Amino acid sequence: MPLEALQQLERTIEKRIRLFEQKNGIRLDDEVRFIRSWFERPLSTGAVTPSGRVLARTMARYVNPAIAGPVVELGPGTGPVTEALMAEGIESERLVLVEFNPTFCQLLRARFPGATVVQGDAYGMHRLLAGLLQQPAAAIVSGLPLFTKPVRMRLRLLRDALDLLRPGAPFVQFTYAVVPPIPKKMAGVRADASERIWKNMPPARVWVYRRG
Numbered sequence: 047m048p049l050e051a052l053q054q055l056e057r058t059i060e061k062r063i064r065l066f067e068q069k070n071g072i073r074l075d076d077e078v079r080f081i082r083s084w085f086e087r088p089l090s091t092g093a094v095t096p097s098g099r100v101l102a103r104t105m106a107r108y109v110n111p112a113i114a115g116p117v118v119e120l121g122p123g124t125g126p127v128t129e130a131l132m133a134e135g136i137e138s139e140r141l142v143l144v145e146f147n148p149t150f151c152q153l154l155r156a157r158f159p160g161a162t163v164v165q166g167d168a169y170g171m172h173r174l175l176a177g178l179l180q181q182p183a184a185a186i187v188s189g190l191p192l193f194t195k196p197v198r199m200r201l202r203l204l205r206d207a208l209d210l211l212r213p214g215a216p217f218v219q220f221t222y223a224v225v226p227p228i229p230k231k232m233a234g235v236r237a238d239a240s241e242r243i244w245k246n247m248p249p250a251r252v253w254v255y256r257r258g
């Protein structure tokens with residue numbers, strides 16, 4: 047086949063891929079990155095694909111853009127929830143993204159140039175974010191795969207997150223599980239759940255924890 051015809055074929059395939067991505071609300075290159083990350087670190091990646099649009103939007107809608115302060119995202123991965131937060135009106139300059147995987151960090155820096163990307167372990171958020179947050183956070187949104195950690199670590203993560211938040215501000219976490227990702231009965235903490243989001247693959251639920 048002549049070179050020109052090959053290039054034309056390549057362009058047609060590219061165009062069809064983009065149309066498929068737009069129609070289905072996914073990015074195939076992100077899917078590939080995610081699968082690769084899952085093969086390399088199944089426990090910390092925690093999912094085989096990035097969150098779908100409906101789940102990302104549901105999480106972002108728990109964050110009120112009118113409340114002042116930084117918005118912290120734990121485990122943003124390739125950034126579907128980050129994008130949804132921005133679509134809800136959170137400026138990228140307010141976003142602090144804490145991600146373990148250096149390849150995802152690189153991608154996040156390129157994709158969200160205004161955001162602060164911190165490469166590190168979200169379970170050490172107090173130390174990691176000390177000096178970085180000039181005021182209490184307006185929300186903390188988490189995509190961390192919590193069930194790979196013991197309950198006491200999850201409880202400590204929630205307590206640390208609530209300490210960084212404004213009083214009454216939300217800690218938002220999604221899960222594929224049927225039980226809450228952090229036990230509901232923590233003194234002084236209210237937990238609420240969304241409906242199950244069947245349009246996500248796998249179906250998920252969003253939990254919101256607040257002090258007070």
Ligand SMILES: C[S@@+](CC[C@H](N)C(=O)[O-])C[C@H]1O[C@@H](n2cnc3c(N)ncnc32)[C@H](O)[C@@H]1O
Nearest residue numbers: 090092093096097121122123145146167168189
């Ligand atoms: C289930 S994925 C969710 C990614 C993205 N939020 C989404 O919804 O598609 C979990 C993400 O958390 C990151 N992660 C896992 N453990 C972490 C930790 N201790 N600290 C920071 N990031 C972590 C993984 O690298 C991965 O990007």
